[in-house]
Amino acid sequence: MQSELFPQSSKPWQPHAYQKKAVKFLLEHAASALFLDPGLGKTSITLAAIKLLKQKKLLDKVLLIAPLRVCYSVWPKEVSKWTDFGGLKVAVLHGPRKEEALKSDADVYVINPEGLDWLLQAKKTKTAQGKTKVEVDLRRFKNLGFDTLVVDELSKFKHTNTNRFKGLKLVLNTFRRRWGLTGSPASNGLLDLFGQCYILDQGRTLGPYISHYRMKYFVPSHDGFSWNIREGAEGEIYERISPLALRMAADDYLDMPALIENNIRIDLPADVMTMYNQLEEDLIAKLDAKIIVASTAAAASMKCRQVANGGIYLDPDVQALIKLPKSKREWVNLHTEKVDALADLIDELQGSPLLVAYDFEHDLDRLREKLGQDVPYIGGGVSAKRSSELEQLWNAGKLPVLLGHPQAMAHGLNLQEMGNHVCWHSLTWDYELYDQFIRRVLRQGNKSKKVFVHHIMARGTVDEVVLAAVKSKRRGQNALFDALKKLRK
DSSP, X not given: OOOTTSOOOOOOOOOOHHHHHHHHHHHHOSEEEEEEOTTSOHHHHHHHHHHHHHHTTOOOOEEEEOOHHIIIIIHHHHHHHOGGGTTOOEEEOOSTTHHHHHHSOOSEEEXXXXXXXXXXXXXXXXXXXXXXEEEOOHHHHHHTOOOEEEEESGGGGOOTTSHHHHHHHTTGGGOSEEEEEESOTTTTOGGGHHHXXXXXXXXXXXXXXXXXXXXXXXXXXXXXXXXXXXXXXXXXXXXXXXXXXXXXXXXXXXXXXXXXXXXXXXXOOHHHHHHHHHXXXXXXXXXXXXXXXXXXXXXXXXXXXXXXXXXXXXXXXXXXXXXXXXXXXXXXEOOOHHHHHHHHHHHHHTTOOEEEEOOSHHHHHHHHHHHOTTOOEESTTOOHHHHHHHHHHXXXXXXXXXEEOHHHHSXXXXXXXXXXXXXESSOOSOHHHHHHHHTTTSSTTOOOSEEEEEEEEETTSHHHHHHHHHHHHHHHHHHHHHHHHHHHO
């Protein structure tokens, strides 16, 4: 049930005009998506719509799918924050008491995507063609009585070949309304939109099959591993999804700090650069020979990023490495150029709080070896409770440095009350993670007029390629957002 960690507030929710507009949009559209930047209040907007429908007896039980950290903190906390939502009861379907929570008398039942198999009683089988088929206990699920589906971070369902998508697809007909919430619907391009739209309207907007969507709006790339948008297709896609989606940008409605980028370039030691060049040459040779598969290319890219960062895992088999416990992953230190540059930046900031992004576990090990083992971090193995504690310490100005893994910090953490510096020690290819990590700080409530994003980059390496790719994806998503805003005027 609603967490006791969040005592009921006495403050009423006083929505801004744009929030009232968003609530109205949800109420008027049984299938709808809110493409809202972090900080615009998508949680309270959704709760307001739920409460109004509940009062009119048009809604009974909500199934809300959200990242785990968001399940435990954001939704129960928001219900407790405002008197307007005080009557709503939230049950979190996770942990040893999830069966009890499912049987409880609640209004909103929150579950993370990984918990769907349990809720749906999903079973995976193989078809005659060798594809994975998912079967669910549909009768049992119908009896649970959910009439409304809310997917927080809708982009988690952009891949139609995942078991979570296949399972949810089978029960979509049981919901009278389906709402999706995300700030990054097309972080890797417009192909991402199909799965998300399907969850909301079962194919009415972009068609029933992703293969048809690809063939209609895209053409295969020359390498055969990706798809490029067909000339003139962007406008067609924007027109089709416009009735389904409401786009709101933080800059249009909030007094946001300016974003300033600072690229800190370092040079790798000569021997390490030689190693790096050999890795890169081997990859290019294989690509030229057209004998490389996507997974191999990804593994080679990962190795190049590791060398640029300063450490490298010894096991060449990435998949085998992932399965090993952290204590058994062997790595070697190659250089300290990046961690030294970070230490210099910390000295420069003279105590101003700095949020630092790392990627690999050995990055974390080397950072804490340089900065001190007591430097806190939010990443693998850190509990939701500990993350909340660190969030409070950061916002109280008691943490000069906080290390974070983008995947662990992408959702549910507000760090805007103290600090305006973000540093990428280890860059990510994923635009959604990149954007969401920065927006832990770049949001309404930050008292600074400027937020600085520092990129520590190894000159002449994949770092420069990754940053360029992320910016390119940002431009692509911004094109989508601009089009949706124009179509709504």
